[in-house]
Amino acid sequence: MNKKVKAGVGRAWATFRLAAGRFILIDGEQWAAAFAYSAFFSLFPLIILLVTGASILFDQAAASALVVAFIGQYIPITGDMKNYVFDTISGVISARGQAGSVAFFMLVWIATQTFNTLILAANRAWGSSGSRWWTLPLKSLELLLVINLAVITLIWVPVLERVARGLLPHFGLIERTYSFFMTCLPWTLIFLSLSLFYKVAPHRKTKFSEVWAAALCGTALLAGAQYLFTFYLKHYATFNAVYGAFGGVMALLLWIYISGLIFIFCACLSAAQNETGNKP
Numbered sequence: 001m002n003k004k005v006k007a008g009v010g011r012a013w014a015t016f017r018l019a020a021g022r023f024i025l026i027d028g029e030q031w032a033a034a035f036a037y038s039a040f041f042s043l044f045p046l047i048i049l050l051v052t053g054a055s056i057l058f059d060q061a062a063a064s065a066l067v068v069a070f071i072g073q074y075i076p077i078t079g080d081m082k083n084y085v086f087d088t089i090s091g092v093i094s095a096r097g098q099a100g101s102v103a104f105f106m107l108v109w110i111a112t113q114t115f116n117t118l119i120l121a122a123n124r125a126w127g128s129s130g131s132r133w134w135t136l137p138l139k140s141l142e143l144l145l146v147i148n149l150a151v152i153t154l155i156w157v158p159v160l161e162r163v164a165r166g167l168l169p170h171f172g173l174i175e176r177t178y179s180f181f182m183t184c185l186p187w188t189l190i191f192l193s194l195s196l197f198y199k200v201a202p203h204r205k206t207k208f209s210e211v212w213a214a215a216l217c218g219t220a221l222l223a224g225a226q227y228l229f230t231f232y233l234k235h236y237a238t239f240n241a242v243y244g245a246f247g248g249v250m251a252l253l254l255w256i257y258i259s260g261l262i263f264i265f266c267a268c269l270s271a272a273q274n275e276t277g278n279k280p
Contacts, residue, residue, distance in 0.1 A: 011276055014276050015269065015272045015273050015276045016269070016272075018272035018275060018276060019265065019268040019269040019271070019272035019273075020265075020268075022125055022268040022271060022272060023125075023264065023265050023268045026121070026124040026125055026264075026268070028121070028125075028261065028264045028265060028268065029261065031117065031120075031121035031124070031260070031264050032257055032260035032261040032263075032264055033257060033260070034117050034121075035114065035117045035118060035121070035256070035257075035259075035260035035263070035264070036253055036256040036257040036260055038113045038114045038116070038117045039114040039117075039256045039260070040252070040253055040256060041110065041113070042110055042111045042112075042113055042114040045106075045108075045110040045111045046111045046114075046144075046147075047067060047068075047071065049108065049111060049144075049148065050067045050148060050151055050152070051063050051064050051067050053148050053151075053152055054066060054067055054151075054152055054155055057152070066155045067151070067155065070151060070154060070155055073186075074186075074226075075252060075255060076226045076227075076229045076230040076233070076255060108141070108144065111144055112137060112140035112141060112144055113140075115139070115140035115143045115144060116136055116137075116140050118197065118201065118260075118263055118264070118267075119136060119139055119140065119201045120136075121263075121264045121267060122197075122198065122201035122202055122264075122267040123201065123202055123203055125264070125267040125268040125270070125271045126202040126203075126204065126267075126270075126271045126274075127271070128202050128203040128204050135203065139200055139201065142200065143193075143196070143197060143200070146193060146196060147193065150189045150192075150193060153189070154185065154186060154189065187219055187223060190219050190222065191215050191216060191218075191219040192215075194214075194215035194218045194219060194263075194266070195208065195211055195212055195215040197215075197263075198211035198214055198215055198266070198267060198270045199211050201267070202271075206270075206274075210270060210273060210274045211270045213269070213270075213273055214266040214267070214269040214270035214273065215266070215270075217266055217269060218262055218263065218266035221262045221265075221266070222259065222262055225258055225259070225262060229254075229255055229258065233251060
């Protein structure tokens with residue numbers, strides 16, 4: 001048993017070293033910067049698309065409030081910075097409303113640019129050769145659709161919880177179950193979304209067994225980074241002192257950049273796992 005444990009630890013360390021080397025080789029930090037740039041410009045179109053999708057089930061005001069509240073849970077900025085960013089987002093939604101037919105396709109094109117960057121970076125990690133020109137936009141559309149469906153699914157959960165509160169007088173056990181469910185569900189969906197991304201992004205056939213560990217690592221790193229980033233902003237950051245009213249924007253950009261580093265490193269980890277796993 002000790003030999004198996006040592007062999008497993010050795011292989012895990014070799015995989016991590018290979019992933020780190022590959023991340024440096026492909027200039028992962030530059031890809032993360034490109035991701036932050038494209039994701040920042042795609043954020044507002046993506047939010048408008050989410051509101052448009054949620055408006056199928058709710059009225060526009062309720063859909064806007066639910067989408068903004070949901071996104072606020074996953075952007076770890078606090079205080080005045082958070083108020084500034086989300087007041088801006090709410091203002092954009094109120095001014096823009098739902099997307100019309102022509103604007104809808106323009107918003108989709110802008111929102112997919114973020115996924116284009118990540119797909120290209122993942123293929124660099126795998127060392128995959130180029131594919132047909134239409135493969136990249138189709139994969140980006142697939143990922144965009146998955147994100148929209150996942151968000152709309154999560155938006156429905158609090159609504160169902162409020163309905164259950166009204167129907168059931170004794171809510172103790174259900175409330176505890178709901179609290180546990182709501183704690184696990186978002187991170188479960190993040191894990192599944194990352195698994196899908198690492199599986200479909202490379203221009204090669206990729207098995208779930210080759211990507212689940214990287215997706216799990218990415219989910220754990222995101223959770224840890226979110227906690228540490230929130231702690232840093234509360235106790236050490238001086239974004240508002242340096243950037244003034246733009247402090248919230250800079251904090252948001254930094255968080256997107258950190259997320260990009262995690263996404264791309266775990267793509268390298270998936271490729272490295274495949275390489276070490278195939279070695280005799």
